[in-house]
Amino acid sequence: MTSGNTHKASPTTPPQPRPLRSWQDAEHNAAAWMRYWGYRDAVAQPGGADGGVDVRAGRALAQVKYQAAQVGRPELQRLFGARGRAADKQLIFFTGSGYAGTAVAYADEHDIALFVYELDGRMTAVNATARRVARPPAEGPERSSAAAPERNQPATTGGAELLPAPPQRQPPQQRRPAVRLLLLLLLCFFGFNTIRAGVDAAHGEDMALPFAFITFGLGTAYAVSSPPKTPAGSVAPSSAPATRGTGTED
Structure with a gap:
């Protein structure tokens, strides 16, 4: 069986649906989704003693359960303990069944992302942490900050830079x-x-x-x-913003 860890680059499209017939398939599927979410070096580690961790990445650790019973709080506690002192790593839990109420409360308290996978590999986020982790790469903070315009830059229209309108003089009181x-x-x-x-x-x-x-x-x-005199050289107020040309005239 071909390993699902061959592509380490972060893909731009979600993993294609595929049947999950074993716990190994479930772990490789979880690793593929983590790479799509931005954890590019996510690698599944099927077989052997995993110490409560089935998928490892530089910035995340994940546990994958291939079972019909609901996941309880003890499973999440084991994952939390497996992280040790690496508090900067995101904890992610995958299961094909569901979570007990106590498990969801524990995950929210310790910032653990909870996911439920379908038998065709699709993922569903269970809590707010999972929804944050599962944000597509196009909506990540790097993309959103690059696409957002600079607030302090003056707006331009038709090659002319819009300048702030001068303060309007108050008309003389009647x-x-x-x-x-x-x-x-x-x-x-x-x-x-x-x-x-x-x-x-x-x-x-x-x-x-x-x-x-x-x-x-x-x-x-x-x-x-006597009516108030208008000082010499005064200019009538205008509501239209002044413009400063940025190009050359024809």
Whole structure:
């Protein structure tokens, strides 16, 4: 029988379905799936004392069970103990049956990936760790970070680099009706004082104080009612972003 460890490179397509007629087939199938998931040096070790490990890779260790009974917590504990001090290695468990509830809880606690394989070799992830491990190579962190655009790079459109729009100047605040009413009252008041000053002048009284009030009132009214002047060289705000050409003109 041809060994399933002949191809060590990480394939871009999942392993083809094939019948699993023995525990050796199950172990080679598990190794093939691990290579597809990115563990390129995954190798099955059928036969002999495995110490609780059936597939080894530089970054992972796996146990494969070819049995009809559910996998319990003790099997996962043996795999966890076989890792020893190599805490950086991912632990993966394969079975053709299923897992007891206590086994799933133990796997979630110790970050062990749980898989169930079909008799044709297909794999089903049981817990969240398995779903993370089984992510296709195209969705791995290396591919996703390379495909993601740089956030700090300015966007470009049609050969022109989009620049941030200049800050828009706030339009002058509209004059309230109350201010206009106050101005009207001031004009009426100082107009009345002007008439009174004329009457007082006819009787020979001093007109300096009324004229001072009139001058002050007119000056105040002029200052309040004068529209704000636009500084020289100011540019009207624009909502469209400025562009800086990156190419040469025809």
